[in-house]
Amino acid sequence: MKAAVYDPQRVKEGQLVDIGDAPRPELKDGHMLLRVLACGVCRTDLHITEGDLAALCPTIIPGHQIVGEVVEGATLDFPLGTRVGVSWMGGVDGDCWYCRNHMENLCNHPTFTGYSVNGGYAEFVSVREDFAFRLPDELEDAQVAPLLCAGIIGFRSLRVAGVKPGEKVGLFGFGSSAALAIEVLQSWKCQVYVVTRGQSHRDFATSLGATWVGEEDAVPPTLLDRAITFAPSGKVVLSALSSLRKGGVVAINAIHLDQMPAFDYDKLLWGERQIRSVANMTRDDARDFLELARKLKFRPHVTIFSLDDANKALLAVKNENDSGSVVIVP
Numbered sequence: 252m253k254a255a256v257y258d259p260q261r262v263k264e265g266q267l268v269d270i271g272d273a274p275r276p277e278l279k280d281g282h283m284l285l286r287v288l289a290c291g292v293c294r295t296d297l298h299i300t301e302g303d304l305a306a307l308c309p310t311i312i313p314g315h316q317i318v319g320e321v322v323e324g325a326t327l328d329f330p331l332g333t334r335v336g337v338s339w340m341g342g343v344d345g346d347c348w349y350c351r352n353h354m355e356n357l358c359n360h361p362t363f364t365g366y367s368v369n370g371g372y373a374e375f376v377s378v379r380e381d382f383a384f385r386l387p388d389e390l391e392d393a394q395v396a397p398l399l400c401a402g403i404i405g406f407r408s409l410r411v412a413g414v415k416p417g418e419k420v421g422l423f424g425f426g427s428s429a430a431l432a433i434e435v436l437q438s439w440k441c442q443v444y445v446v447t448r449g450q451s452h453r454d455f456a457t458s459l460g461a462t463w464v465g466e467e468d469a470v471p472p473t474l475l476d477r478a479i480t481f482a483p484s485g486k487v488v489l490s491a492l493s494s495l496r497k498g499g500v501v502a503i504n505a506i507h508l509d510q511m512p513a514f515d516y517d518k519l520l521w522g523e524r525q526i527r528s529v530a531n532m533t534r535d536d537a538r539d540f541l542e543l544a545r546k547l548k549f550r551p552h553v554t555i556f557s558l559d560d561a562n563k564a565l566l567a568v569k570n571e572n573d574s575g576s577v578v579i580v581p
């Protein structure tokens with residue numbers, strides 16, 4: 252099959268993945284083989300292929316926002332030809348303390364799609380049957396792909412931040428995940444304050460109904476109840492923190508941060524303000540979000556690349572060329 256493969260030993264200028272032939276995955280117990288219909292490109296894929304995250308395998312096929320159809324290993328739940336989605340959590344052990352306490356996102360022995368097991372930048376992928384999700388029929392393949400990480404983990408970030416209906420919520424950075432989170436926030440009648448660099452991202456936030464939009468260093472005109480940061484930058488976390496009311500929460504939606512700068516505890520964190528990281532996702536997050544996306548008729552704005560152009564797709568995410576989400580269609 253054709254695939255885009257990341258090899259940490261072979262770094263080439265401007266080329267993060269090699270496009271070529273790879274063995275078609277063999278079917279294992281408890282797994283299904285999917286023909287990939289679309290695969291979203293996430294900033295995490297960039298962190299993997301640029302080496303910000305330590306390599307876990309000698310080579311890996313990235314991609315963890317997979318829309319595919321079942322071609323082998325069909326089950327009662329997923330007959331042949333069923334369209335399913337697969338996200339970042341590729342599996343858990345099911346019996347560690349975290350799994351037993353409804354925190355499978357923190358499992359001690361997880362598998363991560365496109366990081367510790369091969370992902371969806373390929374024509375076929377093998378996935379665990381119990382980590383595949385039914386998808387809303389109303390959505391096209393390329394449009395449903397960004398829901399699978401950008402959407403689900405953005406939704407989890409709102410939960411981690413403890414957002415309640417009607418609250419004032421800040422979104423710091425406005426990429427794929429924030430663009431989906433704002434739709435959820437609007438359905439909850441929240442006021443949304445967006446701080447982001449790039450005029451096109453600010454215009455996009457305005458078009459999606461943000462209450463207020465400001466440049467990178469701008470301060471929202473009111474104190475916020477919650478804030479979510481989407482940029483891999485500690486400085487942005489501090490901007491978010493400085494915008495909070497007492498008791499407010501910042502949730503960091505980033506698997507990797509450059510670093511947290513030193514900050515003034517008395518001014519920024521005192522008053523029971525909190526900073527929380529958002530790690531991975533649970534299957535409940537996925538099911539709840541996909542159901543909400545179906546009800547709200549989400550239609551994410553996507554830019555499509557072919558598998559041959561996987562490097563261009565990664566660079567589009569890196570350079571934030573496009574508003575909305577980047578998707579590879581093999």
Ligand SMILES: [Zn+2]
Binds near residue numbers: 294295315339400
């Ligand atoms: Zn992701």
Ligand SMILES: [Zn+2]
Binds near residue numbers: 358359
């Ligand atoms: Zn576990």
